[in-house]
Amino acid sequence: MKPDHQKSLLTNCAIPAALEAVGERWSFLILRGAFNGLHHFEEFQSTLGIARNILSNRLARMVEHEILKREPDPADRRRVAYRLTEKGRELLPVLIALRQWGEKWVSGVPSNPVLVDRAARRPVAPIAVTAADGRPLSLEELDWVDRAEVAQG
Amino acid sequence: MKPDHQKSLLTNCAIPAALEAVGERWSFLILRGAFNGLHHFEEFQSTLGIARNILSNRLARMVEHEILKREPDPADRRRVAYRLTEKGRELLPVLIALRQWGEKWVSGVPSNPVLVDRAARRPVAPIAVTAADGRPLSLEELDWVDRAEVAQG
DNA sequence: TCTGCTCAGTTGCTATCTGCAACCTATATG
């Protein structure tokens, strides 16, 4: 009765894996800070108002997961810079999609600063699910299908 | 010294607002279930293995936030269906982006079931940040700019 | 109509996580 794929919801989905890395409270906000040019412990702490122990824990965790890398500053050995790795940078679509959703459906007001296309100086487009050819797809145009049944490239 | 917009990171961003609605543990997994055709309490509970009290709490919370709507079944008054609202459905890009990221960077294996374009029967494209004209943008092509300075339409 | 079963929760208790404030250590700065 029930579609077969529902059985594999738990076992065969990367969402739990992703949440293991960035699903805790504050993780997304720390990342947003990193995308906005924050690099140092005290910057994150004072900008976000997060408790120091939690911040310490989250940074360490994201460093473990190689979302951030920890770079001690050779010029001032007290200072440590946290920088996004490639893995971390690729979380941008998630972050922006979440922000756009919050803007549209929760806060109602446009966020600031705005992420713009550097060349055109215009805000980026709303993030959407698209087909391989770039055509945007609504939920009605989408299906969940077992991988084995998909015509892959 | 510090870009001006960093001051408004906390106050002028919709990410905290979004996280208030869907940032708790299990919320995303419940949503994924809903997108995959789960509707009833016992379905969510047995599929996800979530504790009943937590599930009850999360469902209530997402109903409050109008991400799900609670629909008692008139044919069997024990049963209650939880269905995605338009607001909830628009979280799909966030969910898919998160899943694609987890697939690529954490779990390493393709998830199942796969979301496909119904017409083409092919998996949806990787979710990306794009310019207004649809051109995909890398981080190097992006800037954070104060809204006031953006040439809006 | 009585019995048992199903659905959707609630309750009570324990374990884990969060948040605040104070403290600490290494390094720089005057």
Place this chain on the structure above:
DNA sequence: CATATAGGTTGCAGATAGCAACTGAGCAGA
């Protein structure tokens, strides 16, 4: 040297999550 700064750690209180057992309304069959 005294003092300040960066990046933490510690201890403890309160909030949140998780497990197991229980409840209570509503059906279904005998």
